[in-house]
Amino acid sequence: MKKYIFHIDANSAYLSWQAVYDLQHGKKVDLREIPSAIGGDKTKRRGIILAKSIQAKKMGVKTGQPLFKALLACPNLKIVPPDYQLYSRCSDAMVTVIQSFSDKVERFSVDECFMELPCEDPFEVAYRLKEKIRGTLGFTVNVGISTNKLLAKMASELEKPDKVHSIFENEIKEKMWPLKVEELFMVGRATWHKLHRYGITTIGALATYDIDLLDRMMKSHGRLIWRYANGIDISAVKTDSRQIKGIGNSTTTPFDVDDLKYASLFILSLTEMVALRLRANHLMCQVIHVSYQRSSEGGMGKQRKMVNSTDSTTAIYQVAMELFEEIWDKSPIRHFGVRVTSLNMADVYQKSIFDEINLEKKRKLNQNIDLLRLKYGSDSIKRASFISSGVNSISGGVYEDYPMMTSLL
Amino acid sequence: MKVIMKSVEMICVSNQDGKISPIKYKYVDKSEQIHIVKIDKILERNEEKLAGNRMYVYKVMSVINEAERVYEMKYELATCKWYIYKM
The missing domain is CATH 3.30.1490.100 (DNA polymerase, Y-family, little finger domain)
Structure with a gap:
């Protein structure tokens, strides 16, 4: 049987977890169906949007935006403060469900997992997994299928929410290359600016660019993203990924x-x-x-x-x-x-x-x-x-046991 | 049935296997009057794990206002709270 890599990504994780929890406790409104967001405390002027509903996204609310900007874009936005204990519980529950499918599971971040499984029909497995998470835990996930971690991750980002997608090696040109270059994993704002200066706007343009020129521009990072654009990634699914970086x-x-x-x-x-x-x-x-x-x-x-x-x-x-x-x-x-x-x-x-x-x-x-x-x-x-400085003697909230976000495959 | 989700004070029993069954609970209504409601029968028991939060869901029968009613109660494992869920 062929080995497949699956990438499982919870759809607007914090928000849908909060929504399911609220519904379980008898709230009438489903946060996923109104313009809503998870964010900090607006009276202390701190906080950014951590997650948003699809309706809020349509109104122009962006993740990472300060709360006041989000409220300008969408005045009737319902903002819910984050509850990290709940999120960590949801994340654990999701990993437990995924582990019932395969014992090779890597927790990539709070809402993302990689799973390796040899099987005949990866789509059947992916749909079964997606439905099981929705049935028992009440929230939706995207599943990406491929033969390596990078392509699986790119596949799960293709279309949201509640979808199964694949990018196999023969589908790279058709499914991944037309995408904008900033959609590629590891292409952030700084890299994006550099690439745009050289006229590289799509993943396809990056993949067909001269690798030596990229190396001269961005050193090893240039080689890395060129390999990613061509769907080349040899990293293994690390089952013990709770180590902190x-x-x-x-x-x-x-x-x-x-x-x-x-x-x-x-x-x-x-x-x-x-x-x-x-x-x-x-x-x-x-x-x-x-x-x-x-x-x-x-x-x-x-x-x-x-x-x-x-x-x-x-x-x-x-x-x-x-x-x-x-x-x-x-x-x-x-x-x-x-x-x-x-x-x-x-x-x-x-x-x-x-x-x-x-x-x-x-x-x-x-x-x-x-x-x-x-x-x-x-x-x-x-x-x-x-003493009497008005500054807390110890500050910075969230206690996390595992990375909220990681940049290493 | 309507979702109520009101927390109540409960007397329950947990047997040697850890199976928990509700016996009777105190319910305070809108006019602050206290009612003691006995669970006459447990018709169904289920477990849900929505948002990773485990709850036992019971379909029960009680006599309320001299009428036999079938409704649902929930027990939240993380907080040890009992709720009237749907009535």
């Missing part, structure tokens, strides 16, 4: 920040959360990334790889502040982000002569602070710099 938190500030003192407090409070999560997962990080969004358009980010891995709040904070001071142009800021990547297990540590003094002692201190916060709440112990 990066940990990050970000927050929108309740007021515009224009002095270094407050900026450093916000970065410190985010670092507290990031470092706490890092230590809770017994990980250490080597790369630290800081970003900010101006209150006017635009923002900046920068990252640095350190000589040694760390899990110390202070060490991460120091690097984060160095980076921030290098990139900040003194313009007012409305959003901060701190992220750590290049993670490795914390049980092995390479010592260095540039280490902090009393490193072991400080690690113990951090561990004890974490224990106190776990037992008595995150406000039970805080740094003195936060």
Whole structure:
């Protein structure tokens, strides 16, 4: 029997999960049938649209848009605050159903899975899977079928919602090449701009472009997207994909920040959360990334790889502040982000002569602070710099065990 | 039947196998009057997993306002709450 790869993608995941949950609890309105969206708290002026209904999409609401912009486009938009515990439960339930079909299942993100299954008729399996999820869990999914992960993912994006599609190697030209180049996996805004400059607007144009020129333009990324445009991908379905690739938190500030003192407090409070999560997962990080969004358009980010891995709040904070001071142009800021990547297990540590003094002692201190916060709440112990500053001593919400989004196949 | 989805205080029994059966519940109506309703018969029991949220759905029979009524109740496993679902 031939091996097939399936990509299963929940349709407007957060929104339909919320809708099903509401209906189960006796609400009369189905969020999927009215202009609605999942988003943050509008009174605190924070939050963006995380998911939207098809009706809201027709009115011009976009994912990632700030709430006020979405309300301008669609004044009667119903906004529901997110409930991440529910989403994680839905995601687990979806994976359980998929696992009843095959034991080779990779959880790619909160609402996407890859499944590998040798079978005679992949379409029959895909329809059965789709109907089973709708029947038992109450929401719809798209299923993409192919022979590798990339094509399966592209296939599931073809037409939504509640559909089964395939892109096999002999269908690439006909089904994938006419699509716009930004629809291709791994082509983001920056790559899109570069490609447009060279007149590449469709996936077909990219696939037939000279690979050496792409290599000169974008180095290895150019080769990667050229391979993707030709449907070439050899990555395997990784059953153990719960490993975390990066940990990050970000927050929108309740007021515009224009002095270094407050900026450093916000970065410190985010670092507290990031470092706490890092230590809770017994990980250490080597790369630290800081970003900010101006209150006017635009923002900046920068990252640095350190000589040694760390899990110390202070060490991460120091690097984060160095980076921030290098990139900040003194313009007012409305959003901060701190992220750590290049993670490795914390049980092995390479010592260095540039280490902090009393490193072991400080690690113990951090561990004890974490224990106190776990037992008595995150406000039970805080740094003195936060006292009467109006900034939370620890900030950035969602606790996630697995990546919400990933960019690695 | 109409969807009501009102939470109630319930006395139920759970047997050695973990099977849960409702016995009687307290229902407060619009005029704040308390009614004790006995479950006379469980006609059907099902499990639903909508949105990954497990609930037991019971089709039951009780005498309400001197009339025998068939309606549905739900038990939400995650919160241990009982609801009158449809009547």
